[in-house]
Amino acid sequence: MNKTNQGDGVIIGIIDSGIGWGDNSEVFNEKGVGPIPSRWKGSCKEEDNFSATKYCNRKIIGARWYMKGMMEANDLNQTMAERLHKLSALDDNGHGTHVAYTAAGSYVNNVQYYDLNMGTTHGGAPLARLAIYKVAWNGINGEMISNIDVLAAIDDAIKDGVDVISISIGGGGGGAVNYADINEDTLFGIGSFHAVSYGRSFIASGGNSGPTSYTVGATSPWVISVASSCFNREIVTPLTLGNNKTIRASGLIKGKGHGFAPLVTLANVTKV
Structure with missing residues (x-):
């Protein structure tokens, strides 16, 4: 830059x-x-x-x-x-x-x-x-x-x-x-x-669909369509699973631990 x-x-x-x-x-x-x-x-x-x-x-x-x-x-x-x-x-x-x-x-x-x-x-x-x-x-x-x-x-x-x-x-x-x-x-x-x-x-913009094929919205050859990220840093929160394994998760939680909660999958969300 x-x-x-x-x-x-x-x-x-x-x-x-x-x-x-x-x-x-x-x-x-x-x-x-x-x-x-x-x-x-x-x-x-x-x-x-x-x-x-x-x-x-x-x-x-x-x-x-x-x-x-x-x-x-x-x-x-x-x-x-x-x-x-x-x-x-x-x-x-x-x-x-x-x-x-x-x-x-x-x-x-x-x-x-x-x-x-x-x-x-x-x-x-x-x-x-x-x-x-x-x-x-x-x-x-x-x-x-x-x-x-x-x-x-x-x-x-x-x-x-x-x-x-x-x-x-x-x-x-x-x-x-x-x-x-x-x-x-x-x-x-x-x-x-x-x-x-x-x-x-x-x-x-290429659109918010994907990652399957035919999901880029602007395809004319003279159009520039780019994907970018505006972050060069992470907010990492440790997440402990039911088997006591701890993984790195992206997210922000303030305060002390919040106890155990069930994991939510994409299928669960789309049913709501």
């Missing part, structure tokens, strides 16, 4: 559920970040419950939101949409903020987790800038996303001057066919090709 520029000068466009989950000002601090690149044409506006003063700086340089496609798909007018949602780039559920930090979170020292010192944490490119494009909204049955809104966000990200577009939404594969060409049935195939044709790198 010390031999790279750590993303300095790069603008990453995050297309997700917005930015600003709780008090996260420190994880997007602008320490060591230079001036906003002159090619940047986007904006970060004060809207509804989104505070540009609180969330926007030299790290988070842009924040937009998109809902027209979702409104049309769900037969919502402006008044109805305003009753259901806060129309701003503020993150409703934390996913977009999590993705943004994974990509380009700033250095944060002396991180504490349940009184344990976890040291220093940061994203993949801690000096890169972030431009936020909110397309995912909380609905009754989970997130609501319109392909039209996603494509509009991709188009604006290109015009705004981002270098990399990152999307961690959509299905996780699992079907018998994954399209590798520009196909009308695949959102990533259309949007990603448009971005790449303008010289923008396109990063998409």
Whole structure:
């Protein structure tokens, strides 16, 4: 990491559920970040419950939101949409903020987790800038996303001057066919090709399915789909079994021993 520029000068466009989950000002601090690149044409506006003063700086340089496609798909007018949602780039559920930090979170020292010192944490490119494009909204049955809104966000990200577009939404594969060409049935195939044709790198999540075959969600050959871990440390708890053998387990238990309990298998969980 010390031999790279750590993303300095790069603008990453995050297309997700917005930015600003709780008090996260420190994880997007602008320490060591230079001036906003002159090619940047986007904006970060004060809207509804989104505070540009609180969330926007030299790290988070842009924040937009998109809902027209979702409104049309769900037969919502402006008044109805305003009753259901806060129309701003503020993150409703934390996913977009999590993705943004994974990509380009700033250095944060002396991180504490349940009184344990976890040291220093940061994203993949801690000096890169972030431009936020909110397309995912909380609905009754989970997130609501319109392909039209996603494509509009991709188009604006290109015009705004981002270098990399990152999307961690959509299905996780699992079907018998994954399209590798520009196909009308695949959102990533259309949007990603448009971005790449303008010289923008396109990063998409592989999904949460697997490890069986045909479970990677983004398979277009010009899309970069990666798996990563953000931890270089472990939280280990000794677990003593009924036969008095002790094994290393991943987890955190505070206090003294909790006595014996039955083991839970995946089959037990899926039956609940």
